[in-house]
Amino acid sequence: MKHVFSYVAGFVPALVLAAGIAGAAEMTDGEKQLYEAAKKEGSVTWYVSQTTTEFADGMCNLFEKKYAGVECNVVRASGQVIFQRLVQELQAKAVQGDLMSTNDDGQMLQLKEQGALAQFAPENLKDMVPVLRDMADKENYWITSGVSPLVIAYNTKLVTEAEAPKNWTDLTDPKWKGQVAVGHPSFSGSVGLWTIMMNDLYGWDFFEKLEKNAPQIGRSVADGHNLVVSGERKVALAPLPLILSDAAAKKAPIAVVYPTDGALLPPSATGILKDAPHPNAARLFENFLLGPEIAEYFSKDYRYPLRAGVPLAEGMRPLDSYKTRSIETTEGISKLPDIQEKFRDTFGI
Template sequence: MRTIAAVAAALSIHATQAIAQDKADVAAAKKEGKVVWYTSTPIETGQKIAKLFEETYGIKVEMFRSGGSAILRRFLQENQAKRINADLLTTSDPAAATELGEQGLFVPFKPANFDKIPEGAKDPNGNFIAQRLNIITIYVRSDKLPAAEAPRTWDALLDPKYKGKMVMTDPSFTSLQLTVVGMNAKLKGWDYYEKLRKNDIMIVQGNQQVSDMIKRGERIVAAGALDSYAAEDRKDGHPIETIYPSDGTYVIPSPTSVVKGSPNPNAGKLFAEFMIGDAVQKLFPEEGSYAARVDMPPPAGSPPVKDIKLLAVDYEYLRKAGPGVKKKFNEVFQ
């Protein structure tokens, strides 16, 4: 099973072997007239992508947006009821995307620019392609916590001086946090989260809620959260510092898959192709996120992924352990 370390290796490669590309049928997609997109993409970015697609092709996008774990639950419930509504699925759970692809729930599709996606961020058979790369960092209110006092490692978050000052997301809602909690618990043991609980860390649903808490100053340390929110908040003038933990940072792809048996299969393929096209991939750095393609720059003021110390992610382990991780987390923080 590939680890996220493969992403860093692939990012240094600018010329890759040519791959036969699948073509979306634009005329058939326009005839269908709409595409239904289930996504955990940050809401404002998702709306911009949908608008760009509608303006380009005249095809309506119906977007259902929620946390990655919530998106997957809805998709699986509908699939089990044999009621397929989504044409395209974008989450932040490569382990789940791999498993669902192996179960035959997706249409293999390798659109234009497939060769520009890092090996660790796509399925070689085309069952998913990364829409973007998610950088999970610590970020703090720099006006309330001087740089010298800010936590610089994951273990530093256990220091009692941060008691009552931290906030983090819930792995039952966001699949990004499921990856972080699953791997941290595997590496450090559940005692790590027991100590975080004793440090009065606040649990909220998703990364937007973390951002809101930090901006309002109700909490001043985001203890492992999506950095694109911090970048966007900085752009809006909020005093926020991003910290890439010196003991390693998680970089997690957001897989996009074309759903098998969907109502608008051609529009789904066209939207998947559009997702890794120039217009969308250039949008991510402008929004403070990392694009999936290796030929795109990092967000302004942020380091290239190849310059960040990465923590490997064992997706095979997460495929098996995911439900137990959610259950144990809820037991610890209930």
């Protein structure tokens, strides 16, 4: 695996891969044909903001283990950075990536409307959790490649369970002044959707009150999580898998609050670029994302597996056991530019 570029480094997954997992499932005839074609291309380049750098590296390692002879190159950055990089490549007619994974499916819709995506229905779609499969594009221009609810994290050494915020509006309580961390909607796709959700629920007054608490504004949604783990901030907007994984595997002083007014449920999406330099390797990789190896990899790291019948990690709550909210793709596209501008004006960053 060649690690091409990384903008934000996240946590190192506390996950020891069992020997032989990657080769556990035998290839179907269609998979074998794709593999043979991919070997002739030699590599696949994956643009990704969906996961942390180290987690994406782990996924590539599994891919290379199963499909020897096809190198997996990771290009990892925050959502808006990756998207702008791709937009520039499209404008220059010099696309270098083969496929992209993002937490903002609005980006996929924009690429589809520009004619920049290729249609492909992976063979493994048939084995997906139905509700996750149905969140994807109906014309097969992108798949659902993950779901990572955004919740509230708190440092257990600095905050008791009773003291911890119970809902999003609690973050504006003056007692949290100088102790809150959030990402930036101009850099993180999922933070952009969260900002839209909060504005829809409470109006911009929520952010004006939050600004008075002098929050730490990062770029990636993972930044707040890292600040809570280090104790530099007491509470933060953070992805559920990072919190659960660090708490269980690393024994980090971090715990989760499922907000009573609803966790944001942003579906991650993966699409193949129409002008991909390695189209067969891209199709093989996209199908692999929905396969048993990645489902098990997700589950072991406290992520929701995409494949039906794969058990959740111990202590992980089913999606239907707490309140979640989603933002429609078209709504996200139409509202995001104004939201980003208002955020910059309010927080001065």
